[in-house]
Amino acid sequence: MGRARAFLVVAIAFAITGATSLYGAENVWSGLVIAENVAKPQPIPPELTRIERSLKKFFGYNQFQVIGQSQKALKTGQEDWLATSKFFGLHVDAQGETEAGYVLNLKLYKEKELLLETDAKLSKRSPLVIKGPQVGGGQLLLVLVVQ
Amino acid sequence: MKTFEEKWTAWVDGQLSGRELAEFEASLPDKAAAEAERASAQKLGTLLKRELGARTLTNEEFFSHQLRERIAQEGGEISRAPDGRRIERSTWWTIPRLLWTSTVSLAVFLACTVLVMREKNPTEESQYLTQILNARVDPVVSPNATVSIFEVKQDRVTVLWTEGLQSLPPDYAAK
Numbered sequence: 001m002g003r004a005r006a007f008l009v010v011a012i013a014f015a016i017t018g019a020t021s022l023y024g025a026e027n028v029w030s031g032l033v034i035a036e037n038v039a040k041p042q043p044i045p046p047e048l049t050r051i052e053r054s055l056k057k058f059f060g061y062n063q064f065q066v067i068g069q070s071q072k073a074l075k076t077g078q079e080d081w082l083a084t085s086k087f088f089g090l091h092v093d094a095q096g097e098t099e100a101g102y103v104l105n106l107k108l109y110k111e112k113e114l115l116l117e118t119d120a121k122l123s124k125r126s127p128l129v130i131k132g133p134q135v136g137g138g139q140l141l142l143v144l145v146v147q
Numbered sequence: 148m149k150t151f152e153e154k155w156t157a158w159v160d161g162q163l164s165g166r167e168l169a170e171f172e173a174s175l176p177d178k179a180a181a182e183a184e185r186a187s188a189q190k191l192g193t194l195l196k197r198e199l200g201a202r203t204l205t206n207e208e209f210f211s212h213q214l215r216e217r218i219a220q221e222g223g224e225i226s227r228a229p230d231g232r233r234i235e236r237s238t239w240w241t242i243p244r245l246l247w248t249s250t251v252s253l254a255v256f257l258a259c260t261v262l263v264m265r266e267k268n269p270t271e272e273s274q275y276l277t278q279i280l281n282a283r284v285d286p287v288v289s290p291n292a293t294v295s296i297f298e299v300k301q302d303r304v305t306v307l308w309t310e311g312l313q314s315l316p317p318d319y320a321a322k
Contacts, residue, residue, distance in 0.1 A: 118282035126303040136317025
């Protein structure tokens with residue numbers, strides 16, 4: 001009897017903890033990625049594993065290397081952050097959270113020059129890939145993933 | 148051969164007749180006292196019959212009694228022992244039963260939630276794909292640039308595809 005009651009209390013506690021963690025802070029990974037075709041491609045970075053197939057199919061490259069990245073835990077959905085490489089900077093400004101994801105304003109800079117600006121509703125289940133400028137024989141890609 | 152007591156009882160009840168009656172009355176030592184005693188016994192018998200006899204229930208009382216018995220049976224709260232004593236039984240909502248009921252209810256609720264979520268997801272899939280609201284390129288830096296949007300529903304990836312951006316030398320790939 002006492003054991004059954006304890007079991008019930010523990011089950012409810014687990015359920016509440018699980019539900020809370022589901023709706024808690026989430027991490028957004030933003031990366032500047034150089035896609036290239038090389039003879040001996042390096043393994044894909046772990047952040048890109050889940051979209052590897054789409055990247056290869058869409059862009060036709062066999063190697064993807066992260067040249068700059070940032071990981072931000074979103075609590076209010078109003079944060080902003082910067083992912084930078086030596087020459088590029090991606091500024092992300094979160095402008096609110098909806099049931100489906102976050103509203104973001106993205107600006108890609110080459111040094112101090114604004115190359116591209118976009119507003120997107122980033123879904124918690126759906127990564128965003130932006131094709132940037134051609135860099136040498138490869139391509140700059142911007143990737144945002146809610147982890 | 149009847150004993151005196153048997154004959155006395157039969158005489159009091161008026162069941163002796165003929166020769167047997169005459170012989171018995173002749174054997175009585177004091178017939179007047181016996182007559183008085185018989186009259187008294189008959190009077191008592193009449194009184195007992197009237198007072199202790201089973202009372203006939205009226206229709207209303209009978210119906211009410213039946214109803215009470217039925218409720219007691221269905222409720223299971225009270226039953227009768229073979230000797231007619233009432234036995235109190237426990238009510239249905241005991242703590243173990245409440246626990247079981249709540250656990251089962253929770254399981255049913257979870258099952259329903261999972262079913263509803265499964266039915267809901269396909270229709271709302273597009274809502275969970277990232278959406279590009281707008282995109283701009285600097286017309287001075289890249290005057291011929293264009294943008295288009297692709298959604299890979301299979302992998303749930305949204306792609307903003309730009310064409311005509313200024314090409315850069317390989318040095319820009321530095322970390």
